[in-house]
Amino acid sequence: MFFNYYFGRKNFYNKLEVYASGTGSKRIHEKIFLGLNVKFPIKEEQTKIANFLSSLDTKISQNKKNLEETQKFKKALLQKMFV
Numbered sequence: 839m840f841f842n843y844y845f846g847r848k849n850f851y852n853k854l855e856v857y858a859s860g861t862g863s864k865r866i867h868e869k870i871f872l873g874l875n876v877k878f879p880i881k882e883e884q885t886k887i888a889n890f891l892s893s894l895d896t897k898i899s900q901n902k903k904n905l906e907e908t909q910k911f912k913k914a915l916l917q918k919m920f921v
Contacts, residue, residue, distance in 0.1 A: 839888035844878070 844850065854874075858864035878884060 839892060840878075840884035843888060843891050 854866055854871075855864065857870045858866050879887070
């Protein structure tokens with residue numbers, strides 16, 4: 839999960855744009871990607887970071903669901919008001 843979050847950051851892939859080729863949908867060649875010198879924290883720290891970010895994703899998801907349910911409730915109340 840850590841690598842998914844790390845490589846998915848806009849900051850990370852914006853820096854790699856200079857190595858990208860193609861028009862429209864740009865790609866980075868495997869050899870260039872594997873040749874990058876990237877420093878990572880130790881495995882235990884990676885696990886802590888990934889767990890923390892995953893828990894935030896879960897909270898965001900739950901809050902979105904709660905928001906959608908509240909919006910549906912509001913819509914139902916408004917429809918009943920104007921009947």
